[in-house]
Amino acid sequence: MVNVAILGFGTVGSGVAEVLTGHENSIARKADGLIRLKYILDVRDFPDSPFAGKFVKDFAVIENDPEVDIVVETIGGAKAALDFTRRALEAGKSVVTSNKELVASHGYELTQLAREKGVCYLFEASVGGGIPIIRPLSQCLAANEILEIYGILNGTTNYILTRMIRTGLTFDAALQEAQDNGYAERDPSADVEGHDACRKICILAAIAFGRHIYPEQVPTQGITGVTLADVDYAESAGKKIKLLGRAIRREDGRVCAYVAPHLVDQSNPLAGVEDVFNGISVRGDAIGDVMFYGRGAGKLPTASAVVADVIDVARNMGSRKALSWEPGGEDTACGTDDLASRWYVRAKASVDGLRAALPDCKLLARRESGGEESACITAQELTRAELEEKLAGLEQHSLIRVLD
Amino acid sequence: MVNVAILGFGTVGSGVAEVLTGHENSIARKADGLIRLKYILDVRDFPDSPFAGKFVKDFAVIENDPEVDIVVETIGGAKAALDFTRRALEAGKSVVTSNKELVASHGYELTQLAREKGVCYLFEASVGGGIPIIRPLSQCLAANEILEIYGILNGTTNYILTRMIRTGLTFDAALQEAQDNGYAERDPSADVEGHDACRKICILAAIAFGRHIYPEQVPTQGITGVTLADVDYAESAGKKIKLLGRAIRREDGRVCAYVAPHLVDQSNPLAGVEDVFNGISVRGDAIGDVMFYGRGAGKLPTASAVVADVIDVARNMGSRKALSWEPGGEDTACGTDDLASRWYVRAKASVDGLRAALPDCKLLARRESGGEESACITAQELTRAELEEKLAGLEQHSLIRVLD
Numbered sequence: 001m002v003n004v005a006i007l008g009f010g011t012v013g014s015g016v017a018e019v020l021t022g023h024e025n026s027i028a029r030k031a032d033g034l035i036r037l038k039y040i041l042d043v044r045d046f047p048d049s050p051f052a053g054k055f056v057k058d059f060a061v062i063e064n065d066p067e068v069d070i071v072v073e074t075i076g077g078a079k080a081a082l083d084f085t086r087r088a089l090e091a092g093k094s095v096v097t098s099n100k101e102l103v104a105s106h107g108y109e110l111t112q113l114a115r116e117k118g119v120c121y122l123f124e125a126s127v128g129g130g131i132p133i134i135r136p137l138s139q140c141l142a143a144n145e146i147l148e149i150y151g152i153l154n155g156t157t158n159y160i161l162t163r164m165i166r167t168g169l170t171f172d173a174a175l176q177e178a179q180d181n182g183y184a185e186r187d188p189s190a191d192v193e194g195h196d197a198c199r200k201i202c203i204l205a206a207i208a209f210g211r212h213i214y215p216e217q218v219p220t221q222g223i224t225g226v227t228l229a230d231v232d233y234a235e236s237a238g239k240k241i242k243l244l245g246r247a248i249r250r251e252d253g254r255v256c257a258y259v260a261p262h263l264v265d266q267s268n269p270l271a272g273v274e275d276v277f278n279g280i281s282v283r284g285d286a287i288g289d290v291m292f293y294g295r296g297a298g299k300l301p302t303a304s305a306v307v308a309d310v311i312d313v314a315r316n317m318g319s320r321k322a323l324s325w326e327p328g329g330e331d332t333a334c335g336t337d338d339l340a341s342r343w344y345v346r347a348k349a350s351v352d353g354l355r356a357a358l359p360d361c362k363l364l365a366r367r368e369s370g371g372e373e374s375a376c377i378t379a380q381e382l383t384r385a386e387l388e389e390k391l392a393g394l395e396q397h398s399l400i401r402v403l404d
Numbered sequence: 405m406v407n408v409a410i411l412g413f414g415t416v417g418s419g420v421a422e423v424l425t426g427h428e429n430s431i432a433r434k435a436d437g438l439i440r441l442k443y444i445l446d447v448r449d450f451p452d453s454p455f456a457g458k459f460v461k462d463f464a465v466i467e468n469d470p471e472v473d474i475v476v477e478t479i480g481g482a483k484a485a486l487d488f489t490r491r492a493l494e495a496g497k498s499v500v501t502s503n504k505e506l507v508a509s510h511g512y513e514l515t516q517l518a519r520e521k522g523v524c525y526l527f528e529a530s531v532g533g534g535i536p537i538i539r540p541l542s543q544c545l546a547a548n549e550i551l552e553i554y555g556i557l558n559g560t561t562n563y564i565l566t567r568m569i570r571t572g573l574t575f576d577a578a579l580q581e582a583q584d585n586g587y588a589e590r591d592p593s594a595d596v597e598g599h600d601a602c603r604k605i606c607i608l609a610a611i612a613f614g615r616h617i618y619p620e621q622v623p624t625q626g627i628t629g630v631t632l633a634d635v636d637y638a639e640s641a642g643k644k645i646k647l648l649g650r651a652i653r654r655e656d657g658r659v660c661a662y663v664a665p666h667l668v669d670q671s672n673p674l675a676g677v678e679d680v681f682n683g684i685s686v687r688g689d690a691i692g693d694v695m696f697y698g699r700g701a702g703k704l705p706t707a708s709a710v711v712a713d714v715i716d717v718a719r720n721m722g723s724r725k726a727l728s729w730e731p732g733g734e735d736t737a738c739g740t741d742d743l744a745s746r747w748y749v750r751a752k753a754s755v756d757g758l759r760a761a762l763p764d765c766k767l768l769a770r771r772e773s774g775g776e777e778s779a780c781i782t783a784q785e786l787t788r789a790e791l792e793e794k795l796a797g798l799e800q801h802s803l804i805r806v807l808d
Contacts, residue, residue, distance in 0.1 A: 019547050019690055029614075030546045124544060130691035132536070132544030140528060140536030142434045143423050143711030210433075269697055272676050286423055286708035287534035290698030293673055294691060304690035307547030319723035 002031065002314040005039035005062040007084055008075035009046060009055075012098050012125070015303030016072055017051055020310070027307070031314040038068060041084075059084050063091050070313050072306060073097040078105050089113045089121065096309040098125035098302050104199035108212040111324045122309035122323070127153065127200045128278050130301030131294040132308075137207050137282060138323055144284025146208040150246035150403075151280030152273050153200040155296040156184045156191035157223050157243045162274045164231050165240060171226060183276055194222035194243065194259040201245030201257055208247065208282070209255050212328035219335050221260040230346060230398050232366040233375040237344075239263040240271045244403065254334045262403040263344050263377070269293075340381040342402040348373050348395040357390050377402055406435065406718040409443035409466040411488055412479035413450060413459075416502050416529070419707030420476055421455055424714070431711070435718040442472060445488075463488050467495050474717050476710055477501040482509050493517045493525065500713040502529035502706050508603035512616040515728045526713035526727070531557065531604045532682050534705030535698040536712075541611050541686060542727055548688025550612040554650035554807075555684030556677050557604040559700040560588045560595035561627050561647045566678045568635050569644060575630060587680055598626035598647065598663040605649030605661055612651065612686070613659050616732035623739050625664040634750060634802050636770040637779040641748075643667040644675045648807065658738045666807040667748050667781070673697075744785040746806040752777050752799040761794050781806055 004020065006013045020027065020037050028034045039062050040054045049055075062068050071088040073095055075081040081102050088095050089110065097103065102110070103123045114121035124134045128151075137146075152158050156178055163174040175192065178184035190196050198220040205213045223243050234241050242264045247257040264271045269291050273279035278296025283289050295301040344364075347354055351363055351374045361376035375398075378387065387399065408424065410417050424431065424441050432438045443466050444458045453459075466472050475492040477499055479485040485506050492499050493514065501507065507514070507527045518525035528538045532555075541550075556562050560582055567578040579596065582588035594600050602624040609617045627647050638645050646668045651661040668675045673695050677683035682700025687693050699705040748768075751758055755767060755778045765780035779802075782791065791803065 023547060023549065026549065027547065130688075131694055132540035135544050136536035136540050139716055140539050140709065140712050142715045143427060143431065143708040145427065145430065269673070269676055272673055284534075284708065286704040288699050288702075288705060290535055290696070292694070292696060294694030298692075300690040301692060304547040304688065305544065308544050311546045312543055316720075316723065319720065 001034045001036055002069045002317065003036050003038040003067045004070045004072060004310060005041065005068050006037065006072045006074060007041045007059070007081070008073070009040050009042040009044070010074060010076070011299045012302050012306065013040070013072070013074035015299040016074060016306050019300065019303045019307045027311060031311045033314065035310060035314055059087065063087050068093055069317065070094045070096060070310055072310065073099055074306070075099070076101065078102050082106055085110055086113065089117055089119060092117055092119060094120040094122070094313045096122045096306055096313065098123070098306055100126040100196070100199040100203060104202040104215050107203065107206055108325065108327050115324055120313050122313065123203070124309050125302045125305035127203050128280055128292065128294070129296040129298060130305045131278060131280065131292050131296060133204070133280050133292050134207060136292065137204065141282060141284050141287060144286045146249065146282060146284050148246070148248045148283040149204050149208050149281070150244050152242055152270055152278050153197040153245045153280065153296065154191055154243060155276035155278055156188065157197070158273065158278070159183050159276045160192070161223060161226070161241055161243065164226070164228060165235065168228060170228055171224065192222045192224055194220040197243060197245040197259045201247050201259060204245070204280070205247035205255050205257050206325045207323070209249055211255065211326045211332045213247070213255055213257050213333045214328050217257070217328070217333035219258045223261055225398065226261055227398070229366065229373070230344070230400065233346060233364045234263050234344065236364050236366050237263070237362070237377060238266050239402070240266065241400065242270060248339070250334065255332060256334050256336060256339055258336045260401060262401050264403050268403065336384065338383060340383050342381055342404060343378045343387050344375065344398070344400040344402055345378065345387070345391065345396065346373060346375040346398040347391065348397060350374060353394065357394055373397065405438045405440055406473045406721065407440050407442040407471045408474045408476060408714060409445065409472050410441065410476045410478060411445045411463070411485070412477070413444050413446040413448070414478060414480070415703045416706050416710065417444070417476070417478035419703040420478060420710050423704065423707045423711045431715060435715045437718065439714060439718055442469070463491070467491050472497055473721065474714055475499045476714065477503055478710070479503070480505065482506050486510055489514060490517065493521055493523060496521055496523060498524040498526070498717045500526045500710055500717065502527070502710055504530040504600070504603040504607060508606040508619050511607065511610060512729065512731050519728055524717050526717065527607070528713050529706045529709035531607050532684055532696065532698070533700040533702060534709045535682060535684065535696050535700060537608070537684050537696050538611060540696065541608065545686060545688050545691060548690045550653065550686060550688050552650070552652045552687040553608050553612050553684070554648050556646055556674055556682050557601040557649045557684065557700065558595055558647060559680035559682055560592065561601070562677065562682070563587050563680045564596070565627060565630070565645055565647065568630070568632060569639065572632060574632055575628065596626045596628055598624040601647060601649040601663045605651050605663060608649070608684070609651035609659050609661050610729045611727070613653055615659065615730045615736045617651070617659055617661050617737045618732055621661070621732070621737035623662045627665055629802065630665055631802070633770065633777070634748070634804065637750060637768045638667050638748065640768050640770050641667070641766070641781060642670050643806070644670065645804065646674060652743070654738065659736060660738050660740060660743055662740045664805060666805050668807050672807065741789065742787060744787050744790070746785055746808060747782045747791050748779065748802070748804040748806055749782065749791070749795065749800065750777060750779040750802040751795065752801060754778060757798065761798055777801060
């Protein structure tokens with residue numbers, strides 16, 4: 001029998017308790033033995049919970065109980081969660097988490113600590129909710145050199161963009177609707193400013209490229225600047241605006257990782273990823289492009305990914321080798337300064353003015369376009385600096401990369 | 405160091421040799437040790453191959469060499485491949501394969517044998533080419549009860565259907581084009597009659613539902629009966645015709661598995677899976693729907709999936725537990741007799757005649773539709789027998805299930 005303690009009885013933590021106990025028999029079959037939920041740590045009281053007898057308030061109870069094999073950390077953040085994770089690993093317990101902030105900031109340290117202690121630190125649920133991505137990337141694609149990984153990593157912003165595209169809601173109205181539906185927090189900045197996607201691309205990049213990339217090394221732009229005009233112009237070109245996290249391996253070994261809105265062509269499978277769904281594309285030298293698609297968040301999808309990690313640890317108790325990667329550093333990541341791409345440009349300029357700046361660009365038209373502004377897609381791939389030099393003198397509203 | 409022998413130097417086998425040797429260093433890092441290609445078994449001579457020194461013609465050399473830890477079986481078929489696989493496992497060697505025919509027919513026996521001998525029998529490459537699906541299904545989704553799994557499992561037929569839909573080629577012309585491009589064999593029956601998809605859905609069903617389903621238990625219909633008229637009518641309803649392998653868990657515990665063309669709505673991500681790509685959807689009780697997408701065949705994609713399994717075995721030498729499932733039986737699978745769905749119907753009948761048989765059906769129109777035939781989609785879900793009863797007296801050209 002394997003004993004589990006859950007830290008934090010919030011949305012994901014309570015989902016883990018539900019899945020672990022609700023599927024007890026089939027999980028026992030898959031784990032080659034019973035998995036028992038022994039403790040739940042939370043500062044709050046839950047007298048009416050079916051798990052009432054399992055609650056503890058002091059982490060030391062879990063830390064010092066040699067029967068506890070696996071600690072599920074669903075506290076979130078990088079304070080108590082970091083302290084408890086370190087202590088659990090030090091105590092020889094495996095840790096499973098959905099905490100993307102912690103993995104993105106401290107994943108290197110924690111995987112190393114797990115390796116030293118001969119236990120596991122697993123975090124399938126930290127990216128893409130229940131979508132299998134960490135294990136496929138680290139194991140199934142292990143025979144590939146990964147060239148690039150990019151995707152729609154945040155369901156909240158994808159919901160907002162989908163509503164803007166489908167129903168013509170403004171950003172503010174779509175955000176309000178997302179909040180009303182429980183898809184966005186009251187303080188939506190972690191989502192709409194791209195920080196959530198940034199943490200996830202850091203984790204994916206570490207697995208794909210073997211070096212830690214820190215969130216502060218990743219230029220991050222959210223969707224607050226995307227307007228209905230941009231959505232309309234993009235549509236007229238057969239493209240959709242999507243917030244992408246992206247990490248590209250450069251020939252010099254550095255990783256170019258960033259988060260920004262992109263114009264994605266309708267023929268790309270990611271263009272069809274709508275609402276709160278996530279889609280993650282991986283390009284390997286042997287496999288070509290593969291895509292993973294599903295619900296990127298939510299109580300049960302995320303909990304099911306956490307429990308899959310718990311089953312994996314239980315099944316391979318004492319033998320499974322930890323994921324790990326090299327430490328990061330200043331030479332690991334590069335910004336987007338050198339990254340050339342085609343660009344969508346919307347400027348306060350006449351069609352002639354825009355064409356004067358970008359002679360061979362493809363002009364775009366939208367239903368309500370007036371004489372005050374115009375938009376185009378550049379013919380050539382340009383860095384941002386090269387583009388801005390060409391646009392010097394024009395008042396720009398919007399510069400968005402085109403994904404080719 | 406781990407030593408590998410490849411059986412069969414055809415497309416996949418030679419791809420495995422290429423990937424193993426071409427990525428030697430990065431593979432060694434991931435496998436925690438060097439992986440050496442020691443032997444290649446083939447009846448033919450390859451004097452000019454860079455691997456010329458490694459060829460042997462007698463399997464006993466491999467079987468009796470205690471240094472060989474992993475045998476890669478890329479012979480195909482279920483004769484020599486079965487004999488060699490059994491002998492390799494008996495000799496305590498792990499076996500990795502891309503052979504869907506062997507796994508679909510003998511997977512239960514071979515995984516049991518592997519388990520007894522404490523070695524692995526892995527077959528990630530047997531379904532979906534390089535797309536990670538076996539491991540995500542068995543590990544990442546382990547906390548889910550899988551309710552249904554369905555997908556575009558055969559790239560050849562998907563290429564043919566895509567060409568019919570996009571360019572209006574007839575089935576015969578599209579098949580010819582697929583053959584000219586090397587996407588279809590000279591004898592295309594295993595693909596176009598659905599047998600290849602049948603083997604793959606058997607393997608997926610075994611993993612998802614834990615019981616072996618044999619190919620002969622799976623009603624299998626290919627795409628030879630699909631006409632341009634059907635493609636056009638489907639398009640007029642916003643749907644695409646796709647050949648799906650499908651396995652549904654019924655409440656009585658049996659699995660309803662079959663292969664047949666379906667009308668798939670444009671809003672389903674599978675509708676966007678075109679050309680030789682594959683897409684596999686899995687529905688779990690916690691995760692909801694997830695989809696895996698990528699190249700379902702080809703030398704390097706398939707080889708990369710084989711090598712990922714080799715790395716997995718090497719990394720967990722002596723500790724990894726084998727995949728396994730229960731034996732099949734007559735009570736395991738059920739046909740499609742009880743399976744109700746909406747149907748696309750094309751009949752030699754006037755619109756009025758069709759409406760008389762199916763009063764509330766949705767009539768379809770196509771550009772060139774004449775008075776001789778008409779088509780519709782039923783409003784209700786019907787079994788095939790119920791549908792045929794309603795259509796008694798009408799001469800039918802085509803009955804295709806609608807995926808809802």
